Amino acid sequence: MVLLLNRVFSGMGFIHLTFGNIIMWMIAFILIYLAIKKNYEPLLLVPISFGILLVNLPLAGLMEENSLLWVFYNYGISQWNLLPPLIFLGLGAMTDFGPLIANPKTILLGAAGQVGVYITFFGALLFGFTICEAAVIGIIGGADGPTTVYLASKLAPKLLGATSVAAYSYMAMVPIIQPPIMRALTTPEERKIRMKQPRQVSKLEKIGFPLFATIIICLLVPASAPLIGMLMLGNLFKECGVVERLSKTAQNELMNTVVIFLGVCIGATMPAGVFLQQQSLFIFFLGLVAFAFSTAGGIMGAKLMNLFSKEKINPLIGAAGVSAVPMAARVAQTLAREEDKHNFILMQAMGPNVAGVIGTVVAAGLFISMLS
Amino acid sequence: MSVWGEAVQVFLIGFGTVLICLFLLQISISIFLKIVQTIEKKEAAKPVSKS
Numbered sequence: 001m002v003l004l005l006n007r008v009f010s011g012m013g014f015i016h017l018t019f020g021n022i023i024m025w026m027i028a029f030i031l032i033y034l035a036i037k038k039n040y041e042p043l044l045l046v047p048i049s050f051g052i053l054l055v056n057l058p059l060a061g062l063m064e065e066n067s068l069l070w071v072f073y074n075y076g077i078s079q080w081n082l083l084p085p086l087i088f089l090g091l092g093a094m095t096d097f098g099p100l101i102a103n104p105k106t107i108l109l110g111a112a113g114q115v116g117v118y119i120t121f122f123g124a125l126l127f128g129f130t131i132c133e134a135a136v137i138g139i140i141g142g143a144d145g146p147t148t149v150y151l152a153s154k155l156a157p158k159l160l161g162a163t164s165v166a167a168y169s170y171m172a173m174v175p176i177i178q179p180p181i182m183r184a185l186t187t188p189e190e191r192k193i194r195m196k197q198p199r200q201v202s203k204l205e206k207i208g209f210p211l212f213a214t215i216i217i218c219l220l221v222p223a224s225a226p227l228i229g230m231l232m233l234g235n236l237f238k239e240c241g242v243v244e245r246l247s248k249t250a251q252n253e254l255m256n257t258v259v260i261f262l263g264v265c266i267g268a269t270m271p272a273g274v275f276l277q278q279q280s281l282f283i284f285f286l287g288l289v290a291f292a293f294s295t296a297g298g299i300m301g302a303k304l305m306n307l308f309s310k311e312k313i314n315p316l317i318g319a320a321g322v323s324a325v326p327m328a329a330r331v332a333q334t335l336a337r338e339e340d341k342h343n344f345i346l347m348q349a350m351g352p353n354v355a356g357v358i359g360t361v362v363a364a365g366l367f368i369s370m371l372s
Numbered sequence: 373m374s375v376w377g378e379a380v381q382v383f384l385i386g387f388g389t390v391l392i393c394l395f396l397l398q399i400s401i402s403i404f405l406k407i408v409q410t411i412e413k414k415e416a417a418k419p420v421s422k423s
Contacts (some may be wrong), residue, residue: 101395101401104398107401108395108396108398109392110393111391111394114387118383118386121383125376130375131378131382202408202409204408204412205405209401212404213397220393220397221389222391308391362389362390362394363387366385366386366389367386370386
């Protein structure tokens with residue numbers, strides 16, 4: 001009887017609970033609070049935080065080989081790396097490349113928005129991270145969650161949890177992080193610059209874009225093919241108009257399913273022993289630096305373009321080059337309207353915004369081809 | 373080679389290629405769009421068949 005009771009009690013999680021587990025629960029609760037109460041990326045933070053909770057339940061062993069979360073993680077991210085490209089399929093089906101097609105030069109702002117990736121790459125090396133880890137931390141500055149997950153799983157799987165949570169958290173905090181930088185780097189006159197409304201883009205242009213962009217980008221950076229290929233396939237579903245069912249599935253059912261698995265997998269990579277280390281704090285700090293420099297890079301890129309072009313562009317749209325679609329473009333619009341109530345730059349800001357996604361994928365593809 | 377040497381190489385090649393890649397993408401898309409617009413103009417100029 002005593003032996004049996006002893007066995008039951010020693011098999012309970014309470015006895016094996018560590019201080020680290022409790023701190024991770026707190027982090028999970030904070031993320032759940034931010035998601036539910038503050039509406040910060042709820043679609044991702046809810047599954048991520050629940051994944052954190054699950055993986056920090058002692059003796060549950062959900063990340064042990066062949067257990068539930070291990071299977072999700074192993075096949076979804078680690079071994080097959082299936083989930084990030086599927087997210088890109090859904091993103092492509094939801095993205096309108098019209099503003100970018102209407103004004104192709106805004107693609108360059110998507111490149112300028114990657115400055116933070118490379119500055120932080122050096123910053124991370126200074127903090128003692130390896131070169132592969134530094135690349136993964138730098139890519140947080142691209143403000144693109146699935147790309148961060150994809151790169152982390154290829155180059156530094158140990159950092160997947162911290163870098164992904166940092167990327168998604170900062171993406172949700174774009175309206176807080178970006179405006180002070182944008183105000184500091186632009187004058188009120190620059191923020192008042194009005195831009196011509198983008199021209200109407202024809203259906204043929206919209207159909208041709210994903211095909212043409214796939215060929216060009218994948219020829220230049222083949223390592224970016226899984227993400228760019230899926231992004232453009234999703235976009236072709238949306239634009240061609242003959243596969244509405246596939247487009248809707250990619251945007252809704254498939255996307256939602258993949259988001260659940262991706263979120264839980266990311267959370268599952270954060271057991272206390274891995275996450276509660278000094279380097280996680282460094283990652284969060286460096287992620288913020290990356291974000292700030294990417295925002296600054298986009299704005300300075302726009303200012304540089306103004307030196308050479310007759311038609312001036314509002315430098316605020318450069319800040320949208322960090323991806324974080326469509327939040328960054330909305331922030332640019334909000335700041336422009338603060339100076340001039342009748343200034344509408346949202347559509348123009350969407351150009352660099354979607355170009356930022358392409359820029360981040362290209363940067364990640366280059367890191368993979370150089371470092372893996 | 374030292375870590376910093378490798379890092380500088382990754383930076384120069386990486387960021388340089390991102391810039392070149394997106395620049396090439398911009399130019400090629402502009403050319404592609406010009407071609408599409410020309411085709412569309414020609415299509416629009418064609419007389420509409422009565423049948």
